[in-house]
Each structure stands twice: as C-alpha cells, then as structure tokens.
Amino acid sequence: MSDIKMIEAAAHRARGHVRRTPLLSSPFLDEIAGRRVLVKAECLQHTGSFKFRGAWSALSGLTPERRAAGVLAFSSGNHAQGVALAAKLHGVPATIIMPQDAPALKIDNTRAFGAEVVLYDRAGREKREEIGARLQADRGLTLIRPYDEPLVIAGQGTCGLEIAEQAAEQGVTEAEVLSCCGGGGLTSGIALALEARAPRMRVRPVEPEGFDDTARSLVSGAIVRNSGPETGFCDAILTPSPGEITFPIMAARCGPGLVVSNVEVRAAMRLAAARLKLVIEPGGAVALAAALFHGDALEGDAVIATASGGNVDLALYSEVLSEAA
Template sequence: MIEAAAARLAGHVRETPLLSAPGLDRIAGRRVLLKAECLQHVGSFKARGGWAAVSALDAGARGVIALSSGNHAQGVARAAAAFGLPAVIVMPADAPAPKIANTRALGAEVVLHDRATEDREALAAGIADARGLTLIRPFDDPQVIAGQGTAGLELAAQAAAAGVTQADVLIPCGGGGLTAGVALALAARAPGLRGRPVEPEGFDDTARSLASGRIEVNDARAGALCDAILTPSPGRITFPIMARLCGPGLVVTEDEALRAMAAAFEHLKIVLEPGGAVALAASLFHGDAVTGDAVIVIGSGGNVAAETFRMALRQSGEMQ
C-alpha cells in the first residue's frame, strides 16, 4: 500500500531533504540528520496522507470530511480541491489561527468545536451522514498511514546515501499515523533504522502504551503548545504496528520543544512548529535515551503562529 501510495503521490508531493548542521551535532553529541517535512506542501507531512486517501476514493465519492487541529485539515483540503470534491473539516476552536485560515483558503468548510468538551467524532459522523461525505481520519486510516509511509521510503534511500544504516529515527507522534507508516517503510527498506515515537510531556499516551503493552489514554485533551500531536490515545490500527516495529517512546517538555524550534531556525534556517520539533528536541536534550553515532529525526510540520515562534526565539535567547 505504501508503494502504491508513492506512485499516486508522484508529482503531487515534494521529496523533502535530509538536512544537517555542525551546530546541531555539537549540541547532540552525535550526528543529527533532520528530514524537513516542514518544507512539504501545506507545511507538513499531512499532505502525503491527505493525497493518498483522497486519490484512493471511489469514483462516486460525494465529498470528504476530516477531523484535524490543522495539518491534516490542510492536507485533505488541498487534495479534495485538486480532485474537485467538497471538503468539510472539523477543527478545534483553539487551533492556531493560521491553520484555520489556511484550511479555509484551500477551499474547505471549517466547523469549529471545543476540544475539551465536545465529541468531535460524533460531530463529524453527524455531518458525514447528513451530507453523504467520506470520513478521512487523521491517523487511523490505512490509506493515510500508507501515504505517511512514503516519507519513510524517501528516508531509507536518503539515509543510505548519507552512509547511515544503523540509527534511531525519532518521529513526532500524535495518533501514530506518521510513526506507523514510516516504521513499516523502514522495516522493508532499511531494517537497521528503528522508529522511536516522541511526544510532549502530559500527552505521552503512546510511550505509556508501548511500555504497558495496551492502549493508554491521556487525561488531558487540550492546553499544550504542541497542538498538532495532542490526541487522547494511539490508534487501534497504528498501535499494533508501533508495538511490533518501534522502540520505546520518548517524552520532551514544552520548553525543550521551543528550544529545538530555535535551534532548527538558527542552524538549519527552517521553521518548525512545537509539535513538529519534538523529535529534534529529543535528539538534542535526551541523548542518553538514543543509541548510535547518528540519529535521524523528522521535523514533521512548520505551521506555527507568529507569536509562538517569537516565544521560541525569545526563550532560547534567554537561556543562552
């Protein structure tokens, strides 16, 4: 399915680069390679899963509906527009304003909800039934997972070209679509590379689930900077894949994510959002939990509000 998705995505998504900088290597104490999915269409890897899912729909599809805090929203909206399909996106009202605005700019209808008190699944199901729309889930969807896995196919080839065949691959993780997809691709193409999910403190459901062997649920639903990866629990499709193929999960603080954002800007000249920077944060500040002379990280998205980015730069400056 990943290879089939890659064929459908050809010419419609970017092959994002694998970046490095001596300054990051010095901080981490090892070689750091970052796959810059923040340079992908719509600013995140979600362009892959969105296109993979929409391009696999039956010819009679009447439109799509998606649940998203902003990145999956834009990926699905972009693909739906290209295929001439209406798109409705159910988004939390506290999502960053640029994500809401960009989703609407791509032609989607945005329905806002309260992340802490409203059941977004029930809301989306009601709209889907009333309008005959196809639901595209943000991570627990086979075609979405396959689309995200195309990043893993690229990464396997890029790492080999860089001379890295044994390394941990740190992956920002919400529900696990990217982590599961990349882990599947690496298992087939680069078995010496091991996926490791990375989450923000307080929303470490995947790390706890991998440790316990069963799906764990977060108590909190909102209230953190890493909005792109705040999910209640790993998916029922994604968790077994991660449990089979991934190493233990890693957890970083919000301060570490902000510092990683500043480091990516300073040393790589790229913009990461907080959720997209957690893997880099783990490589820089939790090196004792990572094995090998090199570490690969995915910078999964760059859709950050200006004030949040300024906060990251200010905080980093105060710490120096």
C-alpha cells in the same frame, strides 16, 4: 491493514504531487547531540506538514464516485490543511471540523484551501464525532481519519521510503529514527517502510510531557489514554491515545518512546531556525528536541529526526525566538 505494498502504491500515486523533502544536517547540531543528526524537513511539505502525504494517499485511493461526493475530516490544523488541499487539487468538496481554539493560522489556511470549516467548542465538551456523524448522514461524505486509516498510514509511510533512500545516499544505513508522535500515523508508516527498506534503523516515537500515551502504551503492551484535554503547547500532536490500527504496528516495530519538555522543544525550535533555517512548530520539533537533549537514551552514531510540521502561530514563534538560549 497498511503494508509495504500499500506504501509503494501510495508513493506511485504521489509522484508529481507530494514533495520529496530534504534530509538536512548541521555540524553545530551534531556537536550538541554528540552524534550525527539528520533532519527530515517535512515542514517544507505542501501545507507545511507531513499530513499532506496521508491526505493525498487517502483521496487518490478512493473510487471516483466516493471522492466526488466529498470528504470530511476532524483536525486541529495540519490534517485539516492536508485534506483541504488534496480535495481542492482533486476538484472535490471538503468539510473540516476544527476546534474553535485551534491556532488561527491553521483555521485560516484551511479555509484558504477552499474547505468548509465547521468549528466546535472542545473546551465545552462539544463532540466533534456527533457533528461529523450528522454531516456524513446528510451529505454522504467520506471520513478521512487523521491516523487510524490504512490509506493515510500508507501515505505517511512514503516519508519512510525517502528517509531510507536519502540516508543511504549520505552513508547512513543504521540509525535511531525519531518520529513526532500523536496518534501514530507518521510513526507507524515510517516503521513499516523502514522495516522493508532499512531494517537496521529503529523508529522511536517522541511525545511532549503530559501527553506520553504512546510511550506508556508501549511499556504496558496495551493502549492507555491521557486524562487531560487535548490542549497545550505542542497542539499538533496532542491526542488521547495511540490508534487502534497504529498501536499494534508500533508495538511490533518501534523502540521505546521518548518524552521531552516544552523547554527542550522551544530550544529545538530556536536551533532549527539558527542552524537549519527551518521554521518548525512545537509539535513538529519534539523529535529534534529528543535528538539534541536525550542522547543518553539513544544508541549508535547517527540519529534521524522528523521535523513534521511548520505551521506555528507567528506571535508564538516570535516569542520563542526571542527567548534567551
């Protein structure tokens, strides 16, 4: 199980390899939100998302023998790119199983990092797990799970260590910390880190409408699942349910979940571009949307939002930016 010692070890292995991303602010966003807003710009991380943290942690934490045999991952895009680059930097092969309807940019980038990409038809109910099991058996690959993996959670927790340090440098020691949440790797990692380093901060998972499995699970006290397919505007964080490992961490350490609309996400993407000069993908903008438009559900004078990724299709991004404010 991941803990602060694992996170600190992951941070040590990350030195010189993982970017320390900035914690940004804008008085214009503060005015909209009615409180101080700080944005952790993980969209500026290697591969354009926080996922590189967990991927580097997982690969660097393997034994040399297991790592040399190669790694396998399932992903619609950001985890794929993180694992592909981490494997390339370690000089080992990576095989990534991706849905064929994933954003073209994410598929192309994963291949550009040197990974072998195997596409599957999720709309046709083809099972990535079955494909992965065959590849593991044939090639002896190690599966790097996107969130339900202690080493990955520890890597994502390094983001929480940075939030605690950078916020304190800006005079903030008490805040709601909003985390874009799919399976819960980032959210649980940040929660573990802040519990140890900034206990007056409370983590709140944020999800898009229709995919609020974590929010509903936190209310019920047990894991509940989404009923629909894992496709939609906020593709990066559409998962069927929180993880078996991540959910207990979140249940013990997080506040209630928040849910935002696609309209609010699109507005947050435009405001991030205009006021912070950040490109944020839909799934990476849900936390900022909650910070800006759900202030009545927040407590305190400050809120910290993760901008978890920036790998947005350029045509879609152009469409969002061209919309009226």
